Structures are given as C-alpha cells and as structure tokens.
Amino acid sequence: MTENYSPSIIKDVSDIISDHIVRECPLDIRTNGSLIKLGHPMVTKSALSLKNFNQITLYEPEELVITLGPGVNLTELKSTLKDKNQELRFEPPDYGPLLGNLAGQGSIGGIIGCNLSGPKRFMAGAARDFILGVEGVSGYGHGFKAGGRVVKNVTGYDVSKLVTGAYGTLAGLTSFTLKLSPLAEAEISIIVHGLDNVEAIKLMSKIAICPFETSGLAYVPENISTKKSSLMVVRIEGVSASLKERTDAILKIIGSRSFEICQSEESKIIWKAICDVEPFNPPTNIPLWKISVPPSQAADVIAKHNPDFYYFDWAGGLIWMSSNDIPKLKSGAFWLIRGPNKGLPFTNQKDPVTKALMQRVKNSFDPKNILNPKRLGI
Amino acid sequence: MKMPEPEQAILDQLPELHRRLSNLLGEDGLVTTEHGRKVFESDGLTAYKQSPMIVALPSTTSQVSDVLKICDEMNIKVVPRGAGTSLSGGALPLADGLMLGLSRLNRILDIDYDNRCAVVECGVTNLGITNAVSEDGFYYAPDPSSQIACTIGGNVAENSGGVHCLKYGLTTNNILGVKLILMSGEILEIGGKYLQESDYDLLGLITGSEGLLGVVTEVTVRILPKPDTVHAMLIGFGDVESAGACVSETIASGIIPAGMEMMDNIAINAAEDYCHAGYPRDAAAILIAEFDGITSEVDYFIDRVSKIAKKLNATSIAISKSEEERNGFWAGRKAAFPAVGRISPDYYCMDGSIPRKKLPEILKRMKELSEQYGLKVANVFHAGDGNLHPLILYDANIPGELIKAEDFGADILKLCVQMGGALTGEHGVGVEKRDLMPEMFTKDDLNQQERLKCAFDPKHRLNPGKMFPELHRCAELGKVHVHGGKLLFPEIPRF
Numbered sequence: 001m002t003e004n005y006s007p008s009i010i011k012d013v014s015d016i017i018s019d020h021i022v023r024e025c026p027l028d029i030r031t032n033g034s035l036i037k038l039g040h041p042m043v044t045k046s047a048l049s050l051k052n053f054n055q056i057t058l059y060e061p062e063e064l065v066i067t068l069g070p071g072v073n074l075t076e077l078k079s080t081l082k083d084k085n086q087e088l089r090f091e092p093p094d095y096g097p098l099l100g101n102l103a104g105q106g107s108i109g110g111i112i113g114c115n116l117s118g119p120k121r122f123m124a125g126a127a128r129d130f131i132l133g134v135e136g137v138s139g140y141g142h143g144f145k146a147g148g149r150v151v152k153n154v155t156g157y158d159v160s161k162l163v164t165g166a167y168g169t170l171a172g173l174t175s176f177t178l179k180l181s182p183l184a185e186a187e188i189s190i191i192v193h194g195l196d197n198v199e200a201i202k203l204m205s206k207i208a209i210c211p212f213e214t215s216g217l218a219y220v221p222e223n224i225s226t227k228k229s230s231l232m233v234v235r236i237e238g239v240s241a242s243l244k245e246r247t248d249a250i251l252k253i254i255g256s257r258s259f260e261i262c263q264s265e266e267s268k269i270i271w272k273a274i275c276d277v278e279p280f281n282p283p284t285n286i287p288l289w290k291i292s293v294p295p296s297q298a299a300d301v302i303a304k305h306n307p308d309f310y311y312f313d314w315a316g317g318l319i320w321m322s323s324n325d326i327p328k329l330k331s332g333a334f335w336l337i338r339g340p341n342k343g344l345p346f347t348n349q350k351d352p353v354t355k356a357l358m359q360r361v362k363n364s365f366d367p368k369n370i371l372n373p374k375r376l377g378i
Numbered sequence: 379m380k381m382p383e384p385e386q387a388i389l390d391q392l393p394e395l396h397r398r399l400s401n402l403l404g405e406d407g408l409v410t411t412e413h414g415r416k417v418f419e420s421d422g423l424t425a426y427k428q429s430p431m432i433v434a435l436p437s438t439t440s441q442v443s444d445v446l447k448i449c450d451e452m453n454i455k456v457v458p459r460g461a462g463t464s465l466s467g468g469a470l471p472l473a474d475g476l477m478l479g480l481s482r483l484n485r486i487l488d489i490d491y492d493n494r495c496a497v498v499e500c501g502v503t504n505l506g507i508t509n510a511v512s513e514d515g516f517y518y519a520p521d522p523s524s525q526i527a528c529t530i531g532g533n534v535a536e537n538s539g540g541v542h543c544l545k546y547g548l549t550t551n552n553i554l555g556v557k558l559i560l561m562s563g564e565i566l567e568i569g570g571k572y573l574q575e576s577d578y579d580l581l582g583l584i585t586g587s588e589g590l591l592g593v594v595t596e597v598t599v600r601i602l603p604k605p606d607t608v609h610a611m612l613i614g615f616g617d618v619e620s621a622g623a624c625v626s627e628t629i630a631s632g633i634i635p636a637g638m639e640m641m642d643n644i645a646i647n648a649a650e651d652y653c654h655a656g657y658p659r660d661a662a663a664i665l666i667a668e669f670d671g672i673t674s675e676v677d678y679f680i681d682r683v684s685k686i687a688k689k690l691n692a693t694s695i696a697i698s699k700s701e702e703e704r705n706g707f708w709a710g711r712k713a714a715f716p717a718v719g720r721i722s723p724d725y726y727c728m729d730g731s732i733p734r735k736k737l738p739e740i741l742k743r744m745k746e747l748s749e750q751y752g753l754k755v756a757n758v759f760h761a762g763d764g765n766l767h768p769l770i771l772y773d774a775n776i777p778g779e780l781i782k783a784e785d786f787g788a789d790i791l792k793l794c795v796q797m798g799g800a801l802t803g804e805h806g807v808g809v810e811k812r813d814l815m816p817e818m819f820t821k822d823d824l825n826q827q828e829r830l831k832c833a834f835d836p837k838h839r840l841n842p843g844k845m846f847p848e849l850h851r852c853a854e855l856g857k858v859h860v861h862g863g864k865l866l867f868p869e870i871p872r873f
Contacts, residue, residue, distance in 0.1 A: 021858060062630035063733050085632055121573060128579055129551050140858055142822040152731045152765040152803030154537045154586045155811070155818055156845065157827050158550065161582025170578075182632030205492050209516075211603040212672060242675035249672070294571035296492040317573045333576035347576035353564045358578055360833035365826070367858055376578075 003045070008052035010135070010143050010174050016048055017172065017370065018141030026373045029168035031070045031109030034101050038114055038337065039167050039375035040346050050109060053174045058149070061086060064180040065132065065149055070109025070173055077108055081180060089181035090127050091118030093275045099338060100283050103276075112176055115165025118275035119216040119235070122208070122314035124181075128164040136163065136173035139366025149177045162361070168372040170365040184215070184237035189267035190250060192232040193258040195219070197299040200232045201316045203254070205295060207234060208315040212249045216271055217315035224279040224309055235271055274313055277320055280338075284322065287339030291319040293332035304328060346377065379426065379809055381843045384474035391452055392431060395476070398448050399434055403441060409433035409479075418477050421462040421469040422524070423810055425726070425780060430457065430471035437482040439557060439565065439595040446593065447563030449476055455839050456561070458589040460501065460532030463524040465727060466808030468536060468588050468844060480531050483595055486510050493571045495554055497598050500531025504538075507599060516601040519546035522804070523712065534594045537586030539804040541637035541668075541711075544762040546602070548804070550585040557596035558584060561835045571598060583830070588806050589841040591834040605670035608636070610704045611680060613687045614661035614694035618642060621663035622737035625761045627686045628667070629734065633679050638762030639666045639711050642741070645718065645756040645769070646710070652717035655710030658694050665761065666707050714758045715769070722754070722771035726783045730794030731803035734764045743793055744768060751786040753779075765803035766794070792817055807845045815847050829855050 005016050020027050028047040030036055053069030056077075060066075061084040068077070074092060081087055092111040096103045110116070117126040133147030146159035163170050195203065200219035207214055216235030225231045234254075236246045247261070262270060273279065280288055286308075293301055295316030302310055302319070305328070310321040321327070326344065327334045336346050350358065359378050362369070399408055409415055415429045436442045449456050455475035462469050471477050483499035489511055490496065496518075498507055504525040507518040521540035522528055528538065534556060539548045546552065555569030558580075568580045575581065584591055615621040621640055628635065641649065641664050646657045657664055667683055669676045680697055687695055698704035710717070718725050732740055741757065748755045754771040768790055772783040791801050791811065795818050801811045815824060824846065831838070832852035842849060 060733070060735075062626055063735060064629065065733075115574075115579070117574075125547065125551050126574060128582055129547065138826060140826075142826070144823045144826045145819070146823065146827075148798070148800050148818070150731045150733060150799050150803070151763045152539060152543070152548075152760065153800035154548075154804055154806055155801045156807065156815065156824075157591075157830055158537070158582050158586050159827065159830070161550070161579045162830075164582075165579055182634065185632075209491060209494060209603050211515075211606045238672075239675055239678050241678045242672055245672050245674045292572045292574040292576075294490075294493045296490075314573060331570050332572045333574060335576055350577060351567075353560075353566055354568075354577060354580075357560070357566065357580070357833065361578055361580075361583075361830065363856075364829035364833040367856060 004047045004049065006049040006052050010137065013048070013050070013137045013172055013174060014141050014143055017137050017139065020046065020370050021139065021141055021368050024368055026370050029172045029372050031107045031113070032105065034096055034099065034106050035110040035114055037099050038335070040377055042372055042375050044373070048172060050172055050174060051107065056080065057175065065177060066180055067149060067175060067177040068108060069175055070107060070112065072108050074106045074108055074111065075104040082183065085183045086180045087183045088130060088178065089120060089124040090130055091120040091275055092116060092127065093118045093277070095277065095337070097281050098277045098283070108176065109173065112164050112173065113166070113168050119218060119271055119313050122217065122317055123213065123215060128161045130179045131160045131164050131176060132179055133177040134160045134163055134173050135175040136171035138171045139368060139371045147177070151179060167375050169362060169376050170371065172371065186240045186243050187235060187237040187264055187267050188243060188247065189216070189236070189262040189270055190234045190247065190254065191260050191262060192254055193227070193229040195230055195232050195257070197302055200230070200312065201295060201299050203232060204315045206253055207250060210249065210253060212246050213238070214250065216274070218274045219312040220279065221311065224311060233270055233274070235267060279311055280309070280320065280322060283338060286322040286324060287344060288320070288322045288337045289327050289334050290337050291321060291327050291329065291332060291334040292317060293319060293329060297330060297332070301327065301329065379813070381428070381472065381809070382849070384472070388454055388474040389431065391454065395448070395452055395454060396432060399432070399445065402444050402448070403434060403436060407435045407437070409435065418459065418462070418471055418479070421459070421464040421467060423465055423467040423470070423808065426467050426470050426809060428471050428473055430477035431474055433477040433479055435479045435482050439483070439559065442478070442593055442595050443559050443563045443565055445478060446559055446561055449839065450561050450563060453837065453839065455842055457841050458535070458593050460529035460535070461503065461527045463528040463532065464536060464806060464808060465729065466802065466806040466810040468806050468808040470809050472843065478593065480529070480595070487596065490571060491516070494601055495571050495598050496601050497596060498530055500595050500597060501529050504528050504530060504533055511601050515604050517604050518599055519552050519602055520549050530597050530599065531594050534585050534597055535587065535589045536806045539760070539765070541639055541760060544638060544760070545634050545636045550582060552600050553581065553585065553597055554600060555598035556581060556584060556594045558592040558594055560592050561837070561840045569598065588808060588845055590831055590845055591840070607673045607676045608668065608670040608704065609676055609680060610666055610668040610698045610707045611683060612657070612696040612707045613665045613667065613692050614658040615663050616661070616691065616693050618663040618741050619738040620690040621665055622761070624665060624687050624690050624692070625737065626735050628683050629762065631682065631686065633682060635667045635679070635762060636670045637668045640664070640759040640761035641711060641714060642757040644754065645714050645758050648717040648721050648756060649710030649714055652720055653709050653713045655706055657710050661693055666711055711758070718756045718769045718771070723773040723775065726770040726772060726787055728766065728768045728770065728787045728790050729802045729805035730766045730791045730799055732764045732766065732794050732797045732799035734761070736797045737761065737764070740766065740793060740797060744790060747786060747789055751782055753783060753786055760803070764799065788814060809844055812845055813847050815845070825855055832856065
C-alpha cells in the first residue's frame with residue numbers, strides 16, 4: 001500500500017517515522033519533491049512530505065537571522081528578504097526547469113537538504129556555511145535540535161552542517177535557522193570576449209586572488225554563449241560609491257582584451273542564467289554532471305572529456321558538463337544532476353574507509369535505514 | 379568538575395605501552411618522567427591540572443596512525459593536544475590517558491595560489507600560515523587571540539574564531555579539507571583543494587568536535603588576498619546601552635565591519651594602565667570597529683558608522699590615519715586579558731553568545747549578579763557577533779572563591795541560553811561547560827550527538843570526559859525504542 005503523508009506538526013512526523021521503523025518500511029523524505037530526481041532511485045512505498053512546515057517563525061532583519069520551515073517557497077523567501085535589503089548570500093539556485101519542472105516552485109527545504117549554492121559560493125560559502133541551527137526527527141523517531149540562532153556557537157558537534165546536504169538520509173528536518181546578509185547596493189558585470197578554456201581559467205584565477213572582492217567569475221564557451229563568442233563574466237557588487245574603483249581595478253587586470261560592461265539589470269539576467277544552469281535547458285538525454293574541482297584542473301577535465309557542452313562557474317572551481325562519460329578526476333567531486341540514473345553513479349566513488357564511516361554515520365541517525373535509503377548509495 | 383575515574387587496567391598496561399611506543403617513536407618521541415609530564419598538565423584553562431600517564435610526540439601522520447592503533451588495541455585513552463591554548467580544558471590530560479602531542483607535525487606542505495589554498499600539518503601555528511603567504515600578499519583569515527601560539531589542528535578541533543570572523547567566518551568557513559586519523563588508526567582524506575565534497579559534510583562535523591571524533595594531521599586552508607585598505611574606529615560612549623545600540627544599528631543598516639569589539643569601563647582602565655593605548659578612561663564603553671576592503675568602500679562605511687555613533691551621542695570618535703594608529707587602537711583590546719590579570723590575582727574568562735540586541739540586557743543582569751556574588755567582572759566582547767567574554771575577577775587563594783567564580787560564570791551562561799544564545803561562542807565545551815550542556819540540549823539532542831561519537835570512536839577512547847555530561851555505552855544509545863502499532867494517521871493530511 002502506498003501512503004503519502006504531509007504532516008504539519010513535529011509530533012506527527014515523529015509518529016509517522018516511528019511507525020515506519022516498527023514496520024521496517026522505508027520512507028521517501030521530501031519537501032515538495034522538485035529535487036527528488038537528485039540521487040540514486042529509492043524503493044519506497046511511502047513518502048513523507050514536509051511541505052506543510054511552511055512558515056517563517058522568526059525573522060529579525062536587524063540580527064540578520066531567519067528561522068523557517070522547509071516548505072517555505074524560495075521565490076517568496078527571496079522576495080521577503082529583498083524587502084528588507086537582505087539575501088541568502090550563497091545564492092540558492094532554482095533547478096526546476098533543469099529537472100523538467102516549472103521555475104519558482106522550489107522550497108528552501110530542497111536547497112538545504114541538497115546543500116545547493118550558486119555563483120557566489122566561491123567567495124561567500126555554501127548553504128552549509130549559513131546554517132546556524134536545525135530541528136528535525138531522526139530515524140529513531142526522536143525529535144532533536146542542533147546549533148541555535150546565534151552566529152558564534154560551538155556548543156556540541158556541528159550536526160546542523162552534517163544534516164545539510166544529507167539529502168534527507170539522516171533526518172526529516174522541520175526547521176532551519178539561517179544567517180542572512182545585506183543585499184549589495186549595486187552590481188555590474190564585465191564580460192571578456194573570446195578567451196579559450198585555459199586563458200579563461202588563468203584570468204579568473206588572477207582576478208580571484210586580487211583584493212577587490214568580486215562576487216561572480218564564470219566562463220561560457222562560444223557554442224552555448226548568447227553573444228557569438230566565448231564569455232568570461234566578472235560580477236562586481238558593493239556600495240555604489242565603490243563600484244567605479246572596483247571596476248577600474250579589474251579592468252586593469254583584464255588589460256587589452258576585448259570586453260563590455262553590463263549594467264545592473266543585464267548583469268542580474270546573466271547571473272541568474274549561470275546560477276540556474278539555464279544553458280542546459282531544455283533537458284536532453286545526455287547525462288549532465290556537476291563537478292567540483294581545484295580550479296587549476298578545470299581545463300584539463302574538459303580536455304580529457306571533450307564534451308560538446310560545458311561551462312565553468314565558481315572561478316573555475318565548478319564545471320557543468322553534459323557527457324556520456326563518467327567524470328574522471330584527479331581530485332574533486334561530482335554529482336549526476338540529470339540523466340539516466342540507472343547504471344550511472346550519482347556521485348564519485350568513495351574509498352572504503354570513508355564509505356564505511358558514512359554508513360556508520362547514517363546508522364547513528366537511522367539504524368533501520370528508513371529515511372531515503374540508498375539515495376546516496378548507502 | 380569530575381573526570382572519569384582512572385582505570386586500573388589501563389594503568390597496569392603502562393610498561394607494555396611504553397615498550398611498544400618506544401619501538402615506534404624512540405625515547406625521543408616520548409615524555410615519561412614525572413617532571414616532563416608535568417609540562418602538559420594543563421591547557422589555557424589553568425584552573426584544572428592533571429599530569430598525563432605518558433606523552434607521545436609523533437612527527438608524521440603515519441606515526442599518529444600507529445600510535446592510535448596501538449592505543450586502540452590496548453584500550454588506552456588518548457587526549458590530543460596542539461599548542462595547549464584551549465580555554466575550556468579541551469586538552470586537559472587524563473591520569474590514565476596518553477597525551478598525543480602534535481607539535482612536531484609543523485610543516486607547511488604546499489602553498490597553491492592558483493587554487494587559493496595552502497596545505498599544512500596540524501602543528502603549524504595559525505599565524506605561521508599567514509606568515510608563510512604574507513610576502514605574496516595573502517593571509518589566513520581566522521585570527522584567534524592566541525594566534526601566535528595556537529595550532530591549526532587545535533583551531534579545527536575548536537572551530538576557532540577571532541575578531542575578524544564577523545566578516546570572514548570561523549575556521550569551519552575557511553578550510554577545504556583535512557586528513558583525519560580515526561581511533562582505529564584508519565586514515566581518511568576529507569575534501570581537498572576544491573570547494574565541495576559529495577560525501578556527508580564530515581569536514582563540518584569534525585570542525586569543532588574538540589578532539590572527540592578523530593585526530594586531524596593535515597589541513598587544507600583557504601587563503602585570501604590581503605585587503606587593499608584597513609582602517610579602525612575607536613568610539614567612546616557614556617553608557618553601555620548606546621554602545622550596544624551602535625553595534626545593532628550598524629549591522630542592521632547593512633554594514634558588516636571586519637571586526638567590531640566592545641570593552642566596558644573596568645576593561646578600558648585595566649588596558650590603559652597596562653599599555654596606555656589612549657582609550658578614553660571616563661567612557662562607560664568603547665567600540666573598536668575595523669573596516670577593510672577597497673578605499674572608497676571603507677571610507678563610505680566609516681562615514682556611515684560615524685553618523686550612527688554621533689546620533690547615539692558618542693563621547694569620542696577617532697579614525698585611524700595610519701597603520702601605527704590602527705595598531706594602537708587594537709593594542710589595548712589585544713592586551714585586555716593580561717591587563718585584567720594585573721588588577722586581580724585570578725580571572726575566569728567566560729564565552730557565552732547572545733543575539734546582538736540583548737547586549738544591554740545581559741550587561742545589566744551581569745551587574746546584578748556581580749553584586750550578588752561579590753565578584754567584579756570586566757567585559758570584553760566580540761560585540762558584532764554577540765560573543766561575550768566576561769572576565770570574572772577572583773582570588774584562588776581565598777577558600778571557596780574559585781567555586782564562587784565558577785557558579786557566577788555558570789549563571790552568566792545560563793542567562794545566555796535563556797536569551798536565545800549559546801553556552802560557548804568560540805572556546806568550546808571541553809570540561810568547563812560539559813555539565814551545562816543540558817541547559818541547551820535535551821536528552822534526545824545529546825543522545826544523537828553521542829551516537830555520532832560512537833560512529834567514530836565506539837569505545838570512547840578519544841578525549842573521554844569532555845563535552846558530554848554523562849557517558850553512555852554505544853550499545854545502549856543504539857537501541858531503537860518506539861511505540862509501535864499505531865497505523866495510518868487518518869488525521870494527517872495526504873498529498
């Protein structure tokens with residue numbers, strides 16, 4: 001019998017999980033399910049949706065802190081924060097259309113559950129860097145909390161980070177507390193035309209190590225660019241008074257290369273496209289890989305695989321690549337974001353010691369393997 | 379504060395342990411004499427002392443792994459130690475434990491500007507990393523006040539912060555990978571020179587785990603380009619409420635200083651007596667706010683904060699015009715602890731954390747507690763991120779005064795938790811706050827944390843007696859107790 005639950009109080013989450021422990025019946029833990037295709041397929045007869053935990057229970061703009069349920073819609077959240085000139089600095093992406101869903105449907109639960117971050121990740125940190133505390137129910141059926149609501153807190157293990165990006169395999173999370181950031185007053189982008197992979201990586205590295213705090217460094221090859229040449233894009237944000245000084249400094253590094261400057265609105269459109277992986281819409285049958293590498297190795301990875309379509313984000317630290325090959329990396333990690341997940345791994349293979357430890361960590365939260373079993377391969 | 383009773387079965391094994399470790403490390407790699415072991419009897423929390431049973435000083439990751447393997451086989455408890463600067467007793471030895479001194483793993487293995495990182499061994503000091511990359515215009519951002527001595531391994535164990543973590547984050551936000559040795563001796567590579575790992579966030583879990591889960595021997599740290607311009611402001615206020623309000627309004631207006639520190643009148647005067655930093659002695663509180671980045675932005679922020687401070691009736695505002703002057707502003711703050719040490723035979727440094735806006739309230743409550751306990755308190759805060767360091771002044775030579783200071787400290791931390799804060803902002807739980815953990819966490823919360831400990835160290839051999847008020851057997855913690863039989867939940871909406 002298939003059962004789908006969508007409780008709205010923690011006690012019910014706890015009771016449902018406890019009941020499934022007794023029956024040894026696995027549960028598919030999700031918010032609204034828009035990212036459920038990420039991960040190995042699961043064999044579950046029941047699903048537990050946390051979408052009804054959809055309230056902002058605390059928002060103190062002056063403290064730069066928000067506590068909210070996983071079901072809060074991401075678009076609405078961004079708009080609430082924008083009203084107070086604030087943002088989630090890790091720039092949560094919308095993978096909706098990328099995964100064949102509508103845009104704007106995703107919730108904060110999926111972002112935290114999968115630890116997804118956008119182009120600012122290379123300088124600002126990932127979703128996990130902004131999580132201050134969580135509440136949830138483990139595979140013991142027990143409610144628990146970890147962390148808190150203050151920025152400085154080293155009380156106990158940082159369980160909040162561990163459950164962020166665990167794809168619901170450790171606990172059903174019913175509440176998160178996140179650190180917020182002031183919204184930048186102004187932004188512009190500089191686009192450098194016509195670089196190849198190696199040149200682009202070198203230039204991005206040069207800019208990343210200068211002290212002008214760029215908030216985006218990406219490279220889009222000609223065949224998926226909208227401008228008939230490859231584009232290396234630099235985003236510059238800050239108070240209006242600082243934009244000219246920053247821009248002049250970056251232009252000095254760019255030197256005599258061909259460039260154009262995009263003002264705020266155009267810049268926002270470009271970075272939304274990079275953040276939401278728009279170059280890979282609409283879906284095709286070729287597997288799409290997200291690859292985290294040392295930036296200096298990004299061009300080598302592309303040379304090795306020679307994919308038809310790819311681009312770099314995170315100043316060269318992230319590759320989006322569609323390829324029938326499983327990525328071969330000297331160092332780094334990958335995820336299969338889209339494609340036939342039968343026969344292909346969701347992530348890079350772990351060494352036996354790490355795999356065994358991950359299994360023990362999983363058991364420490366979920367000894368009966370009830371929560372999203374096998375989604376991460378364990 | 380009670381530590382686990384020494385186990386006779388372990389003490390009896392000392393000769394055999396000594397023999398095996400001597401074969402591995404040589405006598406040069408061991409400290410066995412009473413006199414030698416006494417050197418390790420305490421960390422930065424000097425109120426507690428205990429000589430370890432034996433000290434091992436490995437020089438390589440492989441030796442660390444072998445030492446742990448031997449201890450695991452022989453069921454010997456292990457307390458890891460970096461430079462011993464923990465302020466919470468995290469490196470307090472055990473009478474029946476081996477102290478694993480990691481100071482000899484002190485090599486910088488790789489500096490990689492292309493990937494904006496450096497790979498260093500755990501015994502490299504925090505400042506040593508910055509010194510290694512400074513000439514090329516880089517630095518390592520977290521800067522705990524002990525940075526001249528504390529090691530990066532200890533920083534990972536404690537998730538250390540510092541005055542600049544307001545803008546740049548804590549250790550956990552500034553490292554990319556570690557080499558971790560489990561109690562079994564198994565070696566794990568977690569992360570590397572790339573930003574994101576596809577495993578569980580073991581790096582996040584290890585950071586701040588206080589040496590209870592494994593021993594870190596190598597760390598890949600992010601290094602940042604040094605900012606173009608740095609200026610500091612020194613602002614005096616006639617009352618602490620206005621100083622607190624200035625902090626809140628600055629942050630609320632969208633300005634994140636690199637650091638924002640606050641000192642109260644007792645701390646100001648102690649610092650003035652100690653190093654003549656030029657602080658206004660009559661101010662009820664001062665703020666030191668530092669801004670870094672590009673010149674136009676720094677100037678803009680300083681102008682904005684000056685306006686906020688003036689509106690709040692600041693009694694003095696000074697802006698550094700040179701590096702020398704900026705360092706002068708910081709001199710008194712950086713010397714605050716030794717300065718307070720001069721006006722009292724002993725002091726007890728607390729480390730609670732609260733929502734910023736509660737600063738005036740907790741200051742008022744602390745004043746009341748100070749009168750109640752008859753002990754003075756000097757206040758030094760990382761005000762920008764709500765991290766308090768009240769220094770309780772006492773005299774250990776007066777019978778009962780240490781206990782009184784501890785009780786006063788415990789009351790302050792309980793207040794922090796009641797106000798929505800945390801027991802410890804950056805010093806760690808260690809032995810010091812171990813027994814207060816139930817103030818912040820329920821039994822279920824703590825059981826879940828202890829189960830994690832079991833996943834890494836099922837025999838509780840690694841740094842036992844720290845962090846958790848009670849030790850439970852892993853087998854007991856692992857039992858599933860559920861109330862079965864209730865099915866279907868007709869009242870819960872389906873989707």
